[in-house]
Amino acid sequence: MTTISFLLVLIGCLLQASSAFKIASFNIQRFSNSKVTDVDVRDILIQILRRYELISVQEVMSSDDTAIISLVRELNSATGSHYNLLISDHLGRSSYREKYVYIYREDIVKPTRWYHYDDGCEKCGADSFIREPFVAEFQSLTTDVKSFVLISIHTSPDYAVSEVDALFDAWEDAQQRLLMEDILILGDFNADCSYVTSKDWTRIRLRQSGSLQWLIGDEVDTTVSINTHCAYDRFVASGTGLLTAVLPNTAMAFNFQDAFGLSYDMTKAVSDHYPVELELHLDPQYSGEVFTTSPSLGVDGGSTNTVDCDCTGVNLTSCKGRCGAYSSDFPCHCNASCNKYSSCCLDYKSYC
Ligand SMILES: [Ca+2]
Ligand SMILES: [Ca+2]
The missing domain is CATH 4.10.410.20 (Factor Xa Inhibitor)
Structure with missing residues (x-):
């Protein structure tokens, strides 16, 4: 190989590693094995996920992780990249439960600390969330902002107002616990239409705080249905490091029906939500350093605080x-x- 072609290959590798850094949040409606065994749905999911370096997925249904792990395995084989995944506890108050999953390009971004937010005593009905937020700190090599915290949430539609309000407590708790200000709260907030109306915002601390920026506005449609126009899926960010790293005008819903020219039925088979996405500013000094990747897929995110609580008071x-x-x-x-x-x-x- 000549020196010039070697340099071109090297530049190509660097470009591949650092051409963009996008974060997404995606409620893959009732994600289960049926969406992996349906090859058309699976391939569209892969085309969506490969756009991003870091994705928060909501509504992962089953207690065993084979479906989501096999999706990530297919994603890796289709892209040649090395994605891994951090998986939450199976969360809910009844037999209906969901998991949160972080999917991340393991060579350039990795989770360093994580926990489930302690939202109070479920046994007494005094807990704040049906699915408590799953919090993870990430270290990122290619971006200007070198570490940040993600807080994933899928609220209960019935209690979206009180749960979105309670995200303020989860945000304050994360700041104290991790000593981090650069925090992105992301997920399906159900924060629009009949679940959160315009008059509700005044009593939602997450919306009223001057320290937090809502990056997906109320006018955005994150729903696939032609009958609804609702900004359910959101990004809410804090911290100057993170806020200055978000590239202007990149926070938006990704309408994959239009982007991929899909039929309405095919789109609905993938999800009833569009992902929301944003892009982070890259570090111009990035040296090409990469993290060691793991031979196995699937990192156990641990479990909710199971310390027995009492209902005194x-x-x-x-x-x-x-x-x-x-x-x-x-x-x-x-x-x-x-x-x-x-x-x-x-x-x-x-x-x-
Ligand atoms: Ca709870
Ligand atoms: Ca819609």
């Missing part, structure tokens, strides 16, 4: 701070269907 006959609470042990309930069964606590309407 919790008023089980009130819905104050207990929206969504349901258990056969409770004298009355605060969940969305309590009206139907005439089992609501007396103050349900004023709090939930």
Whole structure:
């Protein structure tokens, strides 16, 4: 090989490693093995995921991880890149549960610390989230901002207002716990249309805080359906390092139906959501250094705080701070269907 062609190959490798750094959040509606065994759906998912260096995926359904791991394996074989994945606990208050998954280009970005946000005592109905946020700090080689924290969330539509508000507590907790200000809260907030209306914003601290920037506006449509125009999926960011690293006008929904020229039915078979994406400024000094990649796929994200909590001081006959609470042990309930069964606590309407 001549020196010039060697240099071209080297430059090509560097360009491949550093041409862009995009982060996405994608609710892959009820993701399970059926979306991997359907080759058309799987290939579209791969075309979407390969656009990004780091993706937060929501609505991963099964307790075993074979479906999402096999998707990432296919992604790696299609792209020649090395993606790995960090997988949360199976989260929910009933038999219906979901996982959060971070998929990341392991050679240039890797998770360094992670945990499930401790959202209070589920046993007393005093916890804030149906699926507590999954928090992970990442170290990134190619970007200007060298480390940042992602907080993934998929809110309950019924309690989107209180859960989006409670993300403020998860954000403050992450700042204290990780001593980091550069934080991106991302996911399916259900923060629009009938779940969060314009009058609700005044009582949502995450929206009112001057320290946080909402990068996906209320006018954006993140839904595939032609019948809905809702900005459910969001990015909310803090910290000067991260905020200055986000390239202007890159935070948007990725309409993969238009981009790939898909039929409406094919698009809906992939998901009812578009991903939202943003791009980070690259480090002009990036030397080409890479992280060692792991021979195995799938990193266990650990589990929720299982330390037994007690209900001392919790008023089980009130819905104050207990929206969504349901258990056969409770004298009355605060969940969305309590009206139907005439089992609501007396103050349900004023709090939930
Ligand atoms: Ca919870
Ligand atoms: Ca729509």
